[in-house]
Amino acid sequence: MVHINVLDPSASPLDYYGFELRRHREAAGLTQKQLGGIVNYTGSLVGQIETARKLPTPEFSERCDAALDADGLLSRLVGLVLRSQLPVWFQQVAELEARANEICTFQTHMVHGLLQTRAYARAVLGVMDRENLDDRTEVRLARQRILEKDEPPVLWVILGEAALHQEIGDGPEVMRGQLAHLLAYETHPYVNVQVLPFTAGAHAGLQGSYNLYRFPTDPSIVYTEGYGQGHPTANPTTVKDCSLRYDHLQAAALSIADSAKLIRHMMEERYGGHPVA
Template structure:
């Protein structure tokens, strides 16, 4: 992580916010750990914001303002810092993905965004917002493909996903797009650091969440879960809820096909789309 003292505050809105937080914290005579205790987060998180490796969240900025008696200064800076190419409800989760050590996801209806091909992503985005202008669709597709780069390097997170079999059967974008998408999943798995299982229809009732759920773990921060429905999503950090989602994901993996059986099913389904 970059040293906050070495950052140029003028280099980005995030760096400016971090510098201002550090200035206000030190003026109050508080360490990162002590400020974290007062606002109910870790000192590491405070340090990451000061070093411009994490975006500040509005609710946290408001708590810091109250503790440091800033008159709402940091909360007013937040909109400038947290602008994102992603939907507002997903922006915080997207920011955390590159920092994760592991990402475990259950996908009930669609291929996860981190594994989507360009054509599959375009079909999903168009279906969700058929009145969107072409340039808006192109921007959203680019943002989704940019996210996927996090899995491309040796230092990226390990990604373990369970697809419901419905994901393989739903002809998003038509047969050619689905065939390309499923072949892409197989190819990505062959590179390592990505593990995919399929939850077959024959599994019947199971312990999955009602919608998608993505559990992220970190080296020096507590795990979080991102859950999403139609046009909304939520990042959860409550330890009880995180533990409950972790257990659900473990149970789903236990009844899913093995990784080898899953790849066989994905390949055979891809060929069915070729016919």
């Protein structure tokens, strides 16, 4: 007798997803292997996702929605599932990203998660902890889907020049790909990347990296981060101070066009030219 793991759909977003995937598959009269063949994944993977032992990806969800005529249900659920897998202290930040109509971030030494490539994100997340690295990488990349919304937030990114020099990943091709990814946003209407050069000297962001989230009606929120903990605040004095600091950082940073020139120069001179397609 085959013992089927029956999920409690109220246990977690991942359990709910698995429950709905199985319900739609069985309604379609398909085995796990048959569905896997249709969506170009293994039947074993389908089974692992149905039993909440493996995270679904947005691509898997879109294919299953189409194969099972699920009217986009799984694609709507997958964002909730992936967000629920973030560290508890970071889940609020992902919600802020999803609700904000404008995000301003200053990063001193690393590319912000919303603009990281898969290889770069994997290298960052794998430092001192490689457990479930594939799933954790998928969870981080899933946050970037907010940039694909019909009405995405305006994203302002100021990178300290050190972020271009800090070689992250196994080999220069990771940084080539990451810098090329930044250049792909050079003319993007909603994503703006500026570099704060070393020549700027003392600047308004010397206290460290931070994010500023703005909303259509709710108060703005400033978010700073430490080791294993985050600090969001809507304190008006803090928000006003960080907003003013951001204005000064933008003024001290290179223009978007000049930033792209510097990024391109770094990619070609430091990391060996254009990334391999």
